[in-house]
Amino acid sequence: MKQKKPNILFIMTDQLRGDCLGIAGHPDVKTPYLDTLAAKGVLFSNAYSACPSCIPARAALHTGMLPEHHRRVGYQDGIAWRYEHTLAGELSRAGYYTQCVGKMHVHPLRNYLGFHNVELHDGYLHYARYGSVPYRESQHVADDYYYWLKEQKGISADPMESGLDCNSWVARPFPYEEKYHPTNWVTDRSIDFLRRRDPDQPFFLMASYLRPHPPFDAPAYYFDLYKDKKLTPPYVGDWEDTKLLKERGRIFDSLTGPEDEELIRQAQIGYYACITHLDHQIGRLLMALTEHELQNDTMIFFTADHGEELCDHHHFRKSLPYQGSIHIPLIISGNPELTGFAPHSVCDEVTELCDIMPTLLDIAGADIPDRVDGKSLLAFADGEGREYLHGEHSYGELSNHYIVTKKDKFCWFSTSGTEHYFVLEEDPHELHDRIEDPACRERIAYLRNCLIRELTGRPEGFTDGTSLIAGREYPVYLAEK
Template identity: 75%
Template sequence: MNSKENGFHTVSQKGKTKQPNIVLIMTDQLRWDCLGYAGHPDVKTPYLDTLAAKGVVFDHAYSACPSCIAARAALHTGMEQSHHGRVGYEDNIPWDYEHTMAGELTAAGYYTQCVGKMHVHPLRNYLGFNNVELHDGYLHAARYGSVPYRESQFVADDYFYWLKEELGVSADVTDTGIDCNSWVARPWTHEEKYHPTNWVTDRSLDFLRRRDPRKPFFLMASYLRPHPPLDAPQHYFDLYKDKDLRPPFVGTWENDSYLKRDGRIFDSKTGPIDPELARQAQIGYYACITHLDHQIGRLIMALIEHEVYDDTVILFTADHGEELCDHHMFRKSRPYEGSCHIPLIVSAGKNVPLDLCPNSVCHNVTELRDIMPTLIDIAGGQIPDSVDGKSLVPLMASPDDPSRFIRPWLHGEHSYGEFSNHWIVTETDKYIWHSETGEEQYFELSEDPHELTDRIAEPAVQKRISELRGYLIRSLKGRPEQFTDGTVLISGRPYPPTLL
């Protein structure tokens, strides 16, 4: 689909010759509700609140396969998960796609730069970017002693290489003593300027300094936090350590057997069984978010100082969320809102020829696959036929217009061993099928946004559940795992994380 097929006036149809600059601010593991503009009672995010006040908030944005690699495959290819082939987490699988977000924007005349996380294979696969300054965070698979020299993070990751140049050969993000998937939290041990969050902003600002002023640019500032390690500088821990924080959401349906079994393991999928350690995880997570927000503020101020802010579209999102001890769970890959519901904001400078209603909210169900066609549409390029996502440009002028509607429901999933799951989400409700056990769940999100009450057994909603189950059967029909015969769902099927 290209922009002309939308039936709406977009940037590429207005006869404007000047292409806007595009800044994609990507975060890692940031859940949808941990932001000031989203109404969180504790977390403070003044700069992201500013973007929301000046832009359109898509408040039903999801990550259909909510872990780092699969989510980024959707972002970079515009494909849904069964087409890009990553339905779970698996390292060291080559990324070979004909069409990518950066490649198409490069073809449209943009200078394309990524700073920060890519999480692709091989590590220095540029995916069509003109240049990448890489920091993937702590990747276990890229740090083992058996990893080839050129694929080792100590060589291929620009931040780690720089950190050792600055602080000595032994310097590492693990100096804090905490792991990249852990709920353990403590402040950063070095000067703040050495923190990975600051580094992404520093290198983004340097790109603005040395860019070619004659060309439009696409800058992807791809931050690592608030993905663990939960290690913001001390100042940000101090903002939250004495606050009475809202406790994690636990409803009427959870089973605490896994928490009792694994709750003292430092990187468990349950989070800690000790309530004080759960509180410390919240403090660390919120601290990372506000630190991130302030660094995004630096980037926004630099755009203003370079006199390009008014000519720039800013899109802000995350690859997936974080359960943060909700439902006795931690990390991601789950079908619940903390894991799969993500933030999405689009804001534009006053000189950008984009029909956008500021300080507005769009309730359409959107997904990471929609970002690539949206940015290509804004750039005036041609959206490849391989793209499954939809441009969000038609929704920005009149976010409440019911005729501007891109999908009634979304299929999400994740291969996750005994916790493997599939789900159908709409603007108002969610159906979940646990593919290992066959267990089903149903939540009325419009009344119960934090999934406290599972209504799967209630007679009054059986017709609706059957309808959503039918959408899932339709989505899974013909899949190699043989999850369905076209009439019923079949549990216990082998479910590898990669379909390539």
């Protein structure tokens, strides 16, 4: 029976920087399978996460809405996910069998968001392990990987015995055999889905990997690839100070990277090791498509929820408006007649995670809900992109907004009022803040007015319509209008 709709393999990663691909020109990281995927499809060079931390970024992915509309403008566990439409729900209605393997990071943990089935591994979630969460909502009960690991190894459902934390820059190899690593588990279960699928029904398979999100614990083989290699040091601009680094640089679970240069190097080794391990496991999954004779009938998407500062500008983790945090990889590979992009092409239009949902629905021939903010990336092949993207993140003293275009970026920290301006086309690593440059004054004023326009009418009172107002209360979840 000839399928009328293409299968969709959606590969999601967590905390992978947009520049950490070989094909993106990274000087150190090796990603042969992802490079192959991009060479057969299109790489979006200006893909961003509008609210760069796990929960709000995934809300954009699953709803196709920008933060102001899905209402998650910061990181907060325990808020129920209730939306009129979801990506998997719409594809299910369009006739797809929908399966997720790996990370969801929703509430409650076993909320399927319209998927027919979920095999869950969310990583280490503090909220779901301690405190007053119900028994059924404890990760010890709800997480399928932990259950599987306990059955396989006879150990407690806790892979943290290596002494690493889920937000830490401390790194060391995985303490068990590689086949027990959660990255391998996601691949194994995804491949098993290909074996079990109904061959007469199109599928949407979301292989949702946790790494390279900490812990940086790739198998030893991958650490060995980088441990003796000279690595490019983190990017630190001529505009920043070390105040926060001196306060926090000796705390392993920190907003900053470490002060110690050797610990910085170890963090880089661990992060890059996780990326190449991930790449090789994605290679296994791509080869399984070939074994199942699905490579010609399947559209493949690859992206991440947000990036990782990895000691750039002395910072660590995400949630900030700098490139390490907000710039993400995005690849579409498959039938060029469906995408409009020739193989080995690069699209420099400004794209965002909310664009994924309308793109997939477009490929599936399904209707796109009216409340979706995103744009189908298939239209971007004809140059129908956006002028700029407004991003934001509630983050305490570091709460921020940004306006980013193909060539530059304006940042505003809403608590302090601090502003930055970077000319990305000349300075992609944000080494020079030109906010005081007279030659840029007119452009800065234009981008500032774009932000004012985006924030006008917001409940926080960030603007009076003519200027930005710092110091306003900024909740992580906006009340429904």
